[in-house]
Every structure is written in C-alpha cells, then in structure tokens.
Amino acid sequence: MTIDFDEIINRVNTHSDKWDTMQANYNVSPHDGIPMWVADMDFKPPQAVADAVKNMHAHGVYGYYGDDTSFRDALVGWMHRRHGWTVQPDWIVNTHGLVNALSLAVHAFTDIGDSVVIFSPVYHAFQRLIKANDRKVIESELVLDDGRYSMDLDALALQLQGDEKLMFLCSPHNPGGRIWTKDELRAVAAFCAERDIILISDEVHHDLILDGHEHHVLAKIAPEFEANLITLAATTKTFNLAGAMLGSVIIENEMLREQFVKAHKAAGTSLNRFGMIMSEAAYKHGDEWLDALRLYLSENNRIFAAGIRRIPGLTIMPLEATYLTWVGFADTGMSADEFNDRVTQKARIAGNFGSSFGAGGDDFMRFNLATRRALIEEAVERLQDAFSDLQ
Numbered sequence: 001m002t003i004d005f006d007e008i009i010n011r012v013n014t015h016s017d018k019w020d021t022m023q024a025n026y027n028v029s030p031h032d033g034i035p036m037w038v039a040d041m042d043f044k045p046p047q048a049v050a051d052a053v054k055n056m057h058a059h060g061v062y063g064y065y066g067d068d069t070s071f072r073d074a075l076v077g078w079m080h081r082r083h084g085w086t087v088q089p090d091w092i093v094n095t096h097g098l099v100n101a102l103s104l105a106v107h108a109f110t111d112i113g114d115s116v117v118i119f120s121p122v123y124h125a126f127q128r129l130i131k132a133n134d135r136k137v138i139e140s141e142l143v144l145d146d147g148r149y150s151m152d153l154d155a156l157a158l159q160l161q162g163d164e165k166l167m168f169l170c171s172p173h174n175p176g177g178r179i180w181t182k183d184e185l186r187a188v189a190a191f192c193a194e195r196d197i198i199l200i201s202d203e204v205h206h207d208l209i210l211d212g213h214e215h216h217v218l219a220k221i222a223p224e225f226e227a228n229l230i231t232l233a234a235t236t237k238t239f240n241l242a243g244a245m246l247g248s249v250i251i252e253n254e255m256l257r258e259q260f261v262k263a264h265k266a267a268g269t270s271l272n273r274f275g276m277i278m279s280e281a282a283y284k285h286g287d288e289w290l291d292a293l294r295l296y297l298s299e300n301n302r303i304f305a306a307g308i309r310r311i312p313g314l315t316i317m318p319l320e321a322t323y324l325t326w327v328g329f330a331d332t333g334m335s336a337d338e339f340n341d342r343v344t345q346k347a348r349i350a351g352n353f354g355s356s357f358g359a360g361g362d363d364f365m366r367f368n369l370a371t372r373r374a375l376i377e378e379a380v381e382r383l384q385d386a387f388s389d390l391q
Contacts, residue, residue, distance in 0.1 A: 006372045027345070045239045083220065095249055097245045167188075206321075233248050327366075349367075
C-alpha cells in the first residue's frame with residue numbers, strides 16, 4: 001500500500017474550520033499562512049473510508065442509520081487488536097461526537113451548581129461546556145516537573161468542596177502530549193473512587209502514540225474501579241474524520257451506563273449514517289495506514305522540536321502522543337501578546353494561544369504537526385526568523 005502524506009491537498013474554500021476561518025481568527029491569510037491550530041490533519045483517511053463513502057453514493061439512499069452491530073464489532077476488534085482491551089459490545093454507547101458525550105455526561109451525573117474537576121492546562125472544550133451547562137469548574141493546575149506535566153492530587157484534595165461529582169481526564173494529555181503512567185492512572189482512579197467522583201477518561205488521542213511509547217487504557221489497567229469509570233474513544237483524531245461527528249462512550253458498569261443512556265435519549269439525537277459507516281471501515285481496515293501515520297508524525301515532531309530548540313528562550317515539551325505540541329515562551333521575557341503577535345503576524349502561523357487551555361497555559365502556544373513535511377519545515381524557518389533577534 002502506498003500512502004502519501006506529502007500529497008498537496010488544497011483545503012481552502014472547502015468549509016474547513018482550520019483553513020477557512022484562519023483569517024477571521026488570527027488575521028492570517030490561508031493563502032500565505034500556515035494553519036497549526038484546529039486539531040484535524042491535512043491528510044486523506046485510509047482508502048477503505050473513501051471506498052465506504054463511494055459505496056454509499058452508489059446506493060444513493062441516505063436514510064436513518066440503524067442496527068449498529070457491525071460497528072460495535074469493529075470497535076471491539078480494534079480495542080482488542082490495538083490496545084489489548086476486551087470490550088463487550090453492550091458497553092458501547094455511540095454519540096454525536098465526544099464533546100457531545102461530555103456534555104451528556106454532565107447532564108447525566110451532575111446537577112446545576114455542582115462542580116466538575118479538570119487538570120489544567122487542558123483541551124479548551126472541557127471548561128467551555130462545563131460552564132455552558134451551569135456547573136462549576138475546579139481547575140487542578142498541572143505541575144511542571146523537569147519539562148513535563150504531572151498531577152498533584154494532594155493539592156487537588158485541598159481544593160475540593162464536596163460538591164464535585166465528575167472529573168474529566170485527558171489521556172493522553174492535550175496539549176502537553178504526555179502519556180500518563182500506569183501508577184498515575186491508578187492513583188487518579190483511586191482518588192475519584194474514594195470521593196465518589198465519576199471519572200471520564202477522554203482517550204480520543206490513544207491511537208496517536210509516537211516514538212515507541214505505549215498508551216494505557218485506564219479501564220484496562222484499573223478494572224477494580226469500574227463502578228466510577230467511563231472511557232471515551234473515536235475515529236475522529238486517529239483517522240482524520242472529525243467532520244463525521246461520531247464518538248463512542250464505553251461504560252462497563254451497568255448502572256452508570258443506564259444513567260448515561262437516559263441523558264442520551266433525552267437529548268433527542270440520532271446516529272450519523274456517514275460517521276458510522278466511515279468509522280466502521282476505518283476500524284476494520286485502518287491498521288496499516290495508522291502505522292505509517294505514526295512514523296510520519298514522529299518525524300514531523302523530530303524536525304519541529306529540533307528547530308524550536310535552536311531558538312533561545314523557547315522550550316518544547318517532549319511529545320509522546322497526539323500530533324499537538326506545546327511550546328513555551330516564558331524564557332524569552334516577552335508578554336503573551338508579544339510572542340503571540342510574532343508567531344501570527346510575523347511568522348504568519350496560526351497556533352492556539354495557551355491562555356485558552358486554562359490555568360498554567362499563558363506562556364505557551366499549541367502547534368498542530370499533522371500536515372505535510374514541507375509545511376513543518378517552512379514553519380520552523382519562519383519561527384526562527386520571527387525570533388531571530390534572540391539568536
């Protein structure tokens with residue numbers, strides 16, 4: 001199989017959030033700028049996904065999707081094959097994307113005014129949807145330990161007020177790119193169990209593991225805490241199917257699952273035919289494509305990280321997973337406004353501003369490496385030029 005991640009694919013004027021809203025959000029034109037913000041890839045998914053879409057088109061009828069047995073079987077097979085985790089088909093609840101799943105969980109397991117715990121800086125949608133649902137956010141700020149993040153559960157224990165019902169854990173972590181160790185995962189699971197907090201492990205990036213690292217499915221390594229555990233998974237990041245709007249919620253505990261299903265039914269959504277069929281094809285036939293992608297992303301990361309480390313005052317976290325890298329600017333002595341402006345207006349690169357990820361993020365920017373190699377190399381040159389006065 002030939003997989004060309006260097007193929008030039010013009011995404012301008014294709015209703016691409018990443019490319020077509022860059023001007024409005026950053027004053028960076030898609031015609032001369034490099035978009036490194038929205039977390040999707042500039043790559044085509046596996047050929048099997050395109051073939052599934054062609055088959056739908058050939059059939060020509062796009063009615064309501066029903067009987068998801070074959071999708072469940074495909075997901076069960078993927079989890080067993082790629083993660084060594086045995087999932088039963090009836091543990092799976094499919095939703096209209098994982099952000100939708102998180103919102104449904106807030107409705108299922110908390111009341112207005114309750115608190116939800118997150119570890120900041122973290123994926124910005126966590127805080128946004130908690131507040132939009134009139135719940136309170138408890139931010140446990142991650143600790144920088146030798147250039148990597150770690151959780152401080154002792155400090156978190158002192159923050160709690162007793163109304164915390166839910167915790168969102170990003171595993172692997174976004175934006176830090178960390179894979180939590182087995183000990184860290186068991187510790188946070190035990191922490192929640194002791195306080196009757198439901199722990200949602202958002203593992204949407206769990207297939208995007210770089211450089212020989214290994215992801216640990218929380219529910220697999222801490223099965224004794226199943227009464228409080230929920231796992232989120234999807235094809236959206238793995239196979240670049242974000243527009244398919246599909247996420248899977250895996251809940252072993254029957255009581256938790258019934259609560260979640262009740263909230264799901266109350267929301268009145270139904271499954272996206274395109275997302276289900278595309279995702280099933282990816283789970284069944286995407287292994288070789290993913291293996292090639294991981295190698296490509298690892299090399300992109302090597303090139304970008306080496307380039308950043310040559311710029312005095314800039315730091316970059318070791319990237320173990322995801323295609324989203326976290327660059328620090330604190331040692332430049334610049335304000336966030338100044339280094340953000342240099343990146344966007346001088347280098348003409350759209351990266352995510354660190355402040356949007358919550359406490360501890362102000363001195364950082366997040367960059368998306370899931371694009372063709374030539375743009376990664378161009379981005380390095382532009383950043384080195386934008387901060388050339390620091391050389």
